[in-house]
Amino acid sequence: MPEGHSVHRIALQFRRDFVGHRVEASSPQGRFAEGAKEIDGRAIVASTAVGKHLLLEFEGERTLHVHLGLYGSWDFAGEVTAAPTFTVEDGKVGDEVRRAGFLDGLTGYRDGALSQATPEQLAAAQDAQGERNLRVGGPGRRTTLRMSESDREVDTEEGEFPPPPVGAVRVRLLTETAVADLRGPTACEVFDPQQVEKLVAKLGPDPMHDASRKAENRFVERVMRSSTPIGLQLMDQSVVAGIGNIYRAELLFRARLNPHAPGKSIPEAALRRLWKDWAHLLAIGVETGQMLTRADLKTEEDYRRALRSRDQRHYVYKRTGQKSLRGSGTVVMEDMGGRTLYWAPGWQNRPAG
Missing domain, CATH: 1.10.8.50 (Helicase, Ruva Protein; domain 3)
Structure with a gap:
């Protein structure tokens, strides 16, 4: 089951490429058709992780709550920018591989309020550190990115955008330039503010x-x-x-x-x-x-x-x-x-x- 760091990284991915964008929401699998209708056509205004729970807040006080469970994963495709990952090629970086600060420039990061960072701050921090940009230009080109408990897989290939859904996609979130497909979650539901508050209150810090x-x-x-x-x-x-x-x-x-x-x-x-x-x-x-x-x-x-x-x-x-x-x-x-x-x-x- 994904541990907390994985879900925080997924929340970061949404803040980079989806927050501030209006999305088309659908359920290719069909199991989330009613929930998708509730958020379809709305803009994502915030992306937060609390423990193993992802909360995507949409305008109109609707929040998509996702818990990946044992088998869930998100696939991102299109113009997406990968979150930083320490690789063998990076070598030693010191102090238990704490990179001298991809995230240092983010408002509140060191105080634990990572969810407060804006997409502009995320992009600026990334650019300042020279992170690899996976945004691929040109017609017929797309980048795919899988994020789950397993290591991230990145692939750039020829193909249409958006790519056709593959497998049992519970929910698809589509903007003009990026798409996120969710498969196999334990929980996928639309909450109102009171339900979000109740969920967070049940969780430890x-x-x-x-x-x-x-x-x-x-x-x-x-x-x-x-x-x-x-x-x-x-x-x-x-x-x-x-x-x-x-x-x-x-x-x-x-x-x-x-x-x-x-x-x-x-x-x-x-x-x-x-x-x-x-x-x-x-x-x-x-x-x-x-x-x-x-x-x-x-x-x-x-x-x-x-x-x-x-x-x-x-x-x-x-x-x-x-x-x-x-x-x-x-x-x-x-x-x-x-x-x-x-x-x-x-x-x-x-x-x-």
Whole structure:
């Protein structure tokens, strides 16, 4: 299932190429025909992600809510500009591959209010960093871009625009120059403002959406009130929004926290560090397009290996039976709340003070 960074990147894609444009909305598959009628002919005025939920706001107080679930993905085609992705060719960039600031110029980014950036600010920040522009001119040329939990696929080819729908397209959003096709989502529905407010109220804080002290306090206080193991709480979207199986395993390893430790047994200072580390890893994921969670990569070749192989990007995720990359012992795999948990008991049993 896509984790929070993927959905934030999709929201960025819509802000670049769709916000401010009037769209034709349709449901080639037919399952979203009524919903498509509600937003057809309206302009998209905002694009926001909260945890794993994408919210596309249309004029007239209508919002398209999408949750990709396990199999959902968006395909973009036409004159689209790809979000930045850290690739092997980029080499080492330092400080856990934090590029010295594709997003630094965006209003509120460092304060967690990324959704406030305008399309003009996004374009200016991209141009300033010399990012590759995938906008393709000329008749019969188009760029296709797939965004889901898997790595992005980019292809430029001859063909008509808009391209014909392929497969079971739940909803198609079409402007004069770009098209977005949604396939296989768990949720795809049109909300009014009250429904949006109700959805967001049910979700835990997301540091990319709200990095305030109030949001941090909300996370810390919620965890400390419960005897539920921290490994389960991090996967509870009402506690903290956006964390999935990979980030759960890696955050706990980086914090040296036993996944089975009751939330109320963890000191406040440790939980505040955990929140800040989640904000840090989430920002890297949004900025680079990679869930690269290791902090021990020192050389350019270390980064290249990590970016070539998913096995080299993480400390414990899917490394069952391998020697722990810190401390002693090996990585183990077990079931926790119906999901696979990876952790290193030899490293993650330190008191959390």
